[in-house]
Amino acid sequence: MVMLFKRSTKPNTRQLKKYNRIVASINALEAKYQAMSDGELQQMTTIFKEQVNKGIKIEKIIPDAFAVVREASKRVLSMRHFDVQLLGGLVLAEGNIAEMPTGEGKTLVSSLSAYVRALEGKGVHIITVNEYLAKRDFDQIGQIHRFLGLTVGLNLPLMLSDEKQQAYQADITYGVGTEFGFDYLRDNMAPTLQEKVQRPYHYAIIDEVDSVLIDEAKTPLIVAGKMKANADLHKIASMLALRFVEDEDYEYDDETKATSLTDKGIEKVEKAFGVDNLYELEHQTLYHYVIMALRARVMFIRDVDYIVKDDKIMLVDMFTGRTLDGRTLSDGLHQALEAKEKVEITEENKAQAQITIQNFFRMYPLLSGMTGTAKTQQTEFREVYGMDVIEVPTNHPKARVDLVDRVFQTTHQKYTIVAEEVAKRHQTGQPVLIGTTSILQSEAVATYLKEKELNFQLLNAKSMNEEVYLISQAGQLNQITVATNMAGRGTDIVLGDGVAELGGLHVIGTEKHENRRIDNQLRGRSGRQGDPGSSQFIIALEDDMFKRFAKEDVEKFEKKMKTDKFGEITNKEIHELTERTQRIVEGSHFSMREYNLKLDDVINEQRKIVYDLRNRVLAGNENFELVQSMVRDAADYVISETLPEHEDIQLIHLAAIKQDLQQLLGETINIPDQLSKRKEIDLAIEPYLESISSFIALSQNDEKVNRTVQLVMQPQIDSMWVKHLESMAHLKEGIGLRSYQQEDPMRIYQKEGLELFAMNFQNLRYLIASEILGFLRNLANQEKG
Numbered sequence: 001m002v003m004l005f006k007r008s009t010k011p012n013t014r015q016l017k018k019y020n021r022i023v024a025s026i027n028a029l030e031a032k033y034q035a036m037s038d039g040e041l042q043q044m045t046t047i048f049k050e051q052v053n054k055g056i057k058i059e060k061i062i063p064d065a066f067a068v069v070r071e072a073s074k075r076v077l078s079m080r081h082f083d084v085q086l087l088g089g090l091v092l093a094e095g096n097i098a099e100m101p102t103g104e105g106k107t108l109v110s111s112l113s114a115y116v117r118a119l120e121g122k123g124v125h126i127i128t129v130n131e132y133l134a135k136r137d138f139d140q141i142g143q144i145h146r147f148l149g150l151t152v153g154l155n156l157p158l159m160l161s162d163e164k165q166q167a168y169q170a171d172i173t174y175g176v177g178t179e180f181g182f183d184y185l186r187d188n189m190a191p192t193l194q195e196k197v198q199r200p201y202h203y204a205i206i207d208e209v210d211s212v213l214i215d216e217a218k219t220p221l222i223v224a225g226k227m228k229a230n231a232d233l234h235k236i237a238s239m240l241a242l243r244f245v246e247d248e249d250y251e252y253d254d255e256t257k258a259t260s261l262t263d264k265g266i267e268k269v270e271k272a273f274g275v276d277n278l279y280e281l282e283h284q285t286l287y288h289y290v291i292m293a294l295r296a297r298v299m300f301i302r303d304v305d306y307i308v309k310d311d312k313i314m315l316v317d318m319f320t321g322r323t324l325d326g327r328t329l330s331d332g333l334h335q336a337l338e339a340k341e342k343v344e345i346t347e348e349n350k351a352q353a354q355i356t357i358q359n360f361f362r363m364y365p366l367l368s369g370m371t372g373t374a375k376t377q378q379t380e381f382r383e384v385y386g387m388d389v390i391e392v393p394t395n396h397p398k399a400r401v402d403l404v405d406r407v408f409q410t411t412h413q414k415y416t417i418v419a420e421e422v423a424k425r426h427q428t429g430q431p432v433l434i435g436t437t438s439i440l441q442s443e444a445v446a447t448y449l450k451e452k453e454l455n456f457q458l459l460n461a462k463s464m465n466e467e468v469y470l471i472s473q474a475g476q477l478n479q480i481t482v483a484t485n486m487a488g489r490g491t492d493i494v495l496g497d498g499v500a501e502l503g504g505l506h507v508i509g510t511e512k513h514e515n516r517r518i519d520n521q522l523r524g525r526s527g528r529q530g531d532p533g534s535s536q537f538i539i540a541l542e543d544d545m546f547k548r549f550a551k552e553d554v555e556k557f558e559k560k561m562k563t564d565k566f567g568e569i570t571n572k573e574i575h576e577l578t579e580r581t582q583r584i585v586e587g588s589h590f591s592m593r594e595y596n597l598k599l600d601d602v603i604n605e606q607r608k609i610v611y612d613l614r615n616r617v618l619a620g621n622e623n624f625e626l627v628q629s630m631v632r633d634a635a636d637y638v639i640s641e642t643l644p645e646h647e648d649i650q651l652i653h654l655a656a657i658k659q660d661l662q663q664l665l666g667e668t669i670n671i672p673d674q675l676s677k678r679k680e681i682d683l684a685i686e687p688y689l690e691s692i693s694s695f696i697a698l699s700q701n702d703e704k705v706n707r708t709v710q711l712v713m714q715p716q717i718d719s720m721w722v723k724h725l726e727s728m729a730h731l732k733e734g735i736g737l738r739s740y741q742q743e744d745p746m747r748i749y750q751k752e753g754l755e756l757f758a759m760n761f762q763n764l765r766y767l768i769a770s771e772i773l774g775f776l777r778n779l780a781n782q783e784k785g
């Protein structure tokens, strides 16, 4: 059978050709598997697994495996994968991103590559944007895999660790991305290897991949422990921050959200606290409190970013308007907000472990994703994750009409027309969905709709289930729905009876988003699976985007601007201005993500080293070798620290070295007085180190001692890491301060981050060496006595 796809975009043509050939071969196999009994079909899983074990490449198995999955799906779900879905599956199996518009059936697409990669027996993770979808897909799509003899697991927050272990042992595991990341962090805090829940990573499919890797990847995942906050300091800092004047005492960059003190501001802080140099290391804490107070003041707007309820600060998810129960800001920022709102100051969250979503997913050897909107971000996906974005042709040709933007001079004019447009369409019964970028904005829209006495659904701060339900109803006759752009993502909007004849669902965007991709998501709410529909953005020059990113351009433009009596701008150039501004925003956000990722890369390398050491310690079969090498390292460190860099070695240096070594090694050390070279010192202490190595080795067959050694090492490693994370956080804050001195902040961070780590890691090894030596000596003495 020859496939003819309606849409073919140039850059993909070559790949699509290849995929089309494979799709043809899958189609050719349909009859063969259709003729099989259920038992024979299920037997295929065993056969494929054997082939994998024999070393046959997955690519060779794919045509048959896909054909088997399709046949299984027909039998258990009565759904036969469309050819374009097979094609999407091929994209996923190769570790790329399949761009498929809403309604094309991405969920079913994932069943194909999940099956094929699960044959390798190393686990496949399917990442969804929320628990509801994870559960739904586990129940539904999971049936195909269970039928074919694979195990399917569901990983949910709050599950017990044996439940989680079971979920991760499954061939295919569903869950939300953040939970997989948190499990990774918690696994690396587990006291024993048996308590870990995850296996090594193999392959992941990320649904709504742009949401997961880009939109929700702004804040890192942090596992925090509680620590008493310095409430007074928070209060003083908060009062101080209130007195600061923008651009005089501090600078705030709206784009990057960077907040920093000016020289004048620093002077003010120094005066307030009576210190003479805030730059000094010992005053870093003060600086920290002040910056947090300042951020709390300028970055967080009450009733937009958070609300105050029952004397508590509750964070608000900007996209859904829901309060984020139990979520708090870390690093004292939450307490700074509490000081600002004069509510009781709670305990601080101190990071015990953290990772960015990006760096978490980069640990998967093979990563893939699906979304309706990725093309505008393809460079980023390629550069950061090595995934290509492949546009998969649609099953039905798109029938949605995207109308040209309407731009007004003022916000008031904009909302007036939005309400009128809704009223006009509503008269015929056509459903309308109005997308907004924040809760505040949806409330504004609501006010104008009320004035027209229109009945509508406002999707603010609704529970996830309510939201999913209401969004799914947005295509019914007479419905008017106001929702933030991200509300109920992944939910299908099915048209009600007679709605297609009225033109389908009409979508109105009321503000351009920071990204064209998210605008496209909003449009994509309408016109699923070839349904009729339309979309239009109605925006204003007073919108945030223009104010923040195109102030000068707008001023220039206003000189030649023409408007009609409703305030609508009639110059054609307005569309260029809109597009250019949005591209500037996109660029600026991309750079910011790149920058943050680069910062995180510094910690990422260190995390790998520390976690690797921790895992070796927990594995427990080389602890004595580790201690031996740590003792040597510590001795080396002691000598290097004490020796003068340029002067000759003198008696007092030797005496100091002797004392420090004695303290470390716990025995009398003799170093001849006339030594003048480092090499000679090393030679002189070598016999001691060797005897200590043998002493350590004496205990190595004692399981109980080994366990104790483990019990000493592991908390040392953990506490070093927590402290190190805190120093790194302060270093990051501090580089804002230092960028005044004409240094490149990224370079400082990399350089000093490395130094900090070297120092802390060295220290850790020293502490472990001396504590374990002490312990072993005690043990030996007890046995003697």
Ligand code: ADP
Binding pocket: 079, 080, 081, 082, 085, 100, 101, 102, 103, 104, 105, 106, 107, 108, 490, 492
């Ligand atoms: P997307 O995530 O791409 O928006 P969904 O996975 O939610 O799409 O699927 C949209 C709808 O189409 C669902 O109701 C799904 O059951 C249905 N569907 C998907 N693929 C098929 C198919 N091959 N045959 C029949 N129905 C399908």
